[in-house]
Amino acid sequence: MHVYLYDAFVRTGPYARVMKTIENRLTDLELSGKMIKLAAFSNPRSMLLDELRSGAKTAIVIGDENTFGRVLTKCADVEMVFGWIPIGRDVSTREQLDVPYGEESCRTIAARRVIELPVLKVNDRYAIALAHVPMTRVWISVDGKYALGPMGESMEVAICNLRSLPWCEEAHAQFMNQEDLYVHIRPLAAGKQSRWRPQYAPLTSLPFSRMTMYGKAPFELFLDGQRSKETRVTIERAAHSIRIIAGKNRVRVAS
Amino acid sequence: MFKSRYTEYEDQDETSAASAAPTGVSAADDTVETIVGPSVEVEGDFNSKGNMVVQGTVAGNVRTEKNLRVERGARILANVFAQNAKISGEIRGNIKASDTLELTPTAVVVGDVEASTLIIAAGAILHGKCMMPGSHVTDAKASTKSSRARTRQTGDVDAEAAA
Numbered sequence: 001m002h003v004y005l006y007d008a009f010v011r012t013g014p015y016a017r018v019m020k021t022i023e024n025r026l027t028d029l030e031l032s033g034k035m036i037k038l039a040a041f042s043n044p045r046s047m048l049l050d051e052l053r054s055g056a057k058t059a060i061v062i063g064d065e066n067t068f069g070r071v072l073t074k075c076a077d078v079e080m081v082f083g084w085i086p087i088g089r090d091v092s093t094r095e096q097l098d099v100p101y102g103e104e105s106c107r108t109i110a111a112r113r114v115i116e117l118p119v120l121k122v123n124d125r126y127a128i129a130l131a132h133v134p135m136t137r138v139w140i141s142v143d144g145k146y147a148l149g150p151m152g153e154s155m156e157v158a159i160c161n162l163r164s165l166p167w168c169e170e171a172h173a174q175f176m177n178q179e180d181l182y183v184h185i186r187p188l189a190a191g192k193q194s195r196w197r198p199q200y201a202p203l204t205s206l207p208f209s210r211m212t213m214y215g216k217a218p219f220e221l222f223l224d225g226q227r228s229k230e231t232r233v234t235i236e237r238a239a240h241s242i243r244i245i246a247g248k249n250r251v252r253v254a255s
Numbered sequence: 256m257f258k259s260r261y262t263e264y265e266d267q268d269e270t271s272a273a274s275a276a277p278t279g280v281s282a283a284d285d286t287v288e289t290i291v292g293p294s295v296e297v298e299g300d301f302n303s304k305g306n307m308v309v310q311g312t313v314a315g316n317v318r319t320e321k322n323l324r325v326e327r328g329a330r331i332l333a334n335v336f337a338q339n340a341k342i343s344g345e346i347r348g349n350i351k352a353s354d355t356l357e358l359t360p361t362a363v364v365v366g367d368v369e370a371s372t373l374i375i376a377a378g379a380i381l382h383g384k385c386m387m388p389g390s391h392v393t394d395a396k397a398s399t400k401s402s403r404a405r406t407r408q409t410g411d412v413d414a415e416a417a418a
Contacts, residue, residue: 146299146315148291155295171290178288187294201294202310207303 002033003056005044005071007063010087011037018087018102022062025106033060038067045074052080058245060109064088069129069224076119076126076242083109083245090225093129096162098247108247115246120161120181120223121238123230127223128242129163131235132156134222135198138215140183142208148185152201155187157213159235171205180207181237210236289319293328300333307337309344316348327361334366342379349383 004026010019026032033056036047048059048071060083061071068084075082085105086094099105120127135156139149149155158165159181164172168184175182183206189199211234213219218229288305291297295311303319310326316333317323323337329344340352345363350356356370360378367383375381 146297146301148295148297151294151296151311175288185292185295187292190294202292203290204292204295204311205290207289207305 001056002031002058002060003048003051004033004035004060004062005038005047005067006035006061007038007067007088008040009064010062015087019062021103022085022087022106025103026109029106029110031106031110033058038063038070043074044071045078048075048078048080052078057081058083060085062087065090065093066225068093069127069226072128072242073125073223073226076128076238077240081112081114081243081245085109093163093224096129096250097244098250099245100247109245112245113248114243115250116241117244118161119238119240119242120159120235122221122223122235123233125223126238126242127159127161128244129161129224130165130222131159131161132165132222133158133213134220135188136215136219137217138213138219140185141212141214142183142206143210148204148206150187152188152190153193155185158184158186160184167200168203168205171203175205175207178207180209181235182207183211183235210234291329325362327359340370 006019009015034051038044051059058081059071059075061068062085064087067088072082084094084097084099086099086101091101094101099108117128120131122131133156135154137150137154138157139147140157141147158168160168160172160176167186171184172182185204187201187204189201193199212232213235214232218231221228221230221233289303289307291309291311291313293310297311297313297315299315301313301315301317304321305319306322307317307319308324308326309317309329309331312330312332314332316336317331318336319338321338323335323340325331325340325342325344325346327343331344331346331348334348335346335350338353339355340350341357341359342350342362342364343359344361347365349366350364350368352370354370355372355374356368357374358364358376358379358381360376362379364380365382367386368381369386369388371387371389373385373387
């Protein structure tokens with residue numbers, strides 16, 4: 001049985017028509033199921049646990065990357081298969097999963113090619129694509145053995161799983177098939193900085209199995225696009241992996 | 256920019272592998288697994304199983320089972336252990352390389368070095384002792400001491416025989 005979690009915006013404006021065609025297509029493919037609207041304060045985890053108890057096996061998220069991230073950061077440990085029907089402006093992770101945009105993704109859902117993806121565990125939440133800390137002054141303790149920090153004012157940190165950022169794309173491609181997780185760090189170059197065009201020092205890329213990030217002041221953390229403020233964050237690979245419906249030509253990540 | 260930097264690493268690796276790791280290092284082992292960039296400082300013992308490039312500052316022991324490259328401008332303030340090491344920066348501590356240790360013209364090493372093969376370029380600064388395991392050259396002091404002891408022993412034996 002399928003459960004569909006859709007974001008409120010897909011029923012409005014230009015997306016309402018796309019949503020209707022998706023509903024028709026799902027009915028044609030005999031994939032119809034319960035539709036649940038994700039309101040601003042609704043908790044997707046409790047919703048999915050209720051549906052799991054009533055026999056649901058597959059949860060399909062309809063919305064953009066933010067919606068997908070919002071569901072997975074809370075529900076990655078729920079024993080269900082997850083799928084995604086991408087609608088909206090920011091849907092870039094669909095390329096890594098090889099899921100087409102809008103109505104066409106129904107065919108991928110129908111094909112039900114389930115893959116297991118490693119998940120990042122960040123405190124009590126999860127990330128499948130990316131954990132990112134924008135430019136800030138933080139220190140990182142790696143495996144409890146050594147600590148590192150910026151020589152200059154601040155640094156940017158990214159832990160890439162399925163996705164990467166433009167500045168660490170090359171490094172991520174180099175290390176993504178390694179057994180360990182990798183943290184990529186881009187510090188500001190030492191010396192006077194231009195306000196408009198900051199100069200960055202070359203990257204630092206380190207393997208880790210468990211790392212802690214801490215700062216004197218709270219810093220921003222983005223988990224699959226979900227923003228939060230933290231003072232101390234522990235990141236490691238989750239003991240379980242997530243089961244996701246993906247296309248044929250997905251990006252392969254070492255698990 | 257980054258693309259060129261990483262290709263540069265790979266190129267350098269190939270050349271350094273040719274010069275610094277003459278034996279037992281295949282092309283597949285040349286990939287860099289850990290990069291400590293400049294503008295980053297590390298405190299604590301830094302262990303790695305793969306190849307390592309240090310461009311920043313490390314205040315703690317650095318240990319890798321494979322190749323280590325310390326770039327110009329980098330500083331390591333403790334002991335270094337590696338299979339092959341190519342030093343272009345500053346190291347204040349002892350270096351132990353199980354295979355090859357290469358000091359380039361910009362290298363500054365304050366500490367003892369131990370390696371099976373040691374390459375020191377003109378201009379490199381080394382303040383410390385050099386040791387090479389496996390070489391059978393006996394120490395001059397030790398050989399004098401042992402010869403004296405031998406003479407004493409033979410002297411004792413002669414005295415006993417005379418008695």
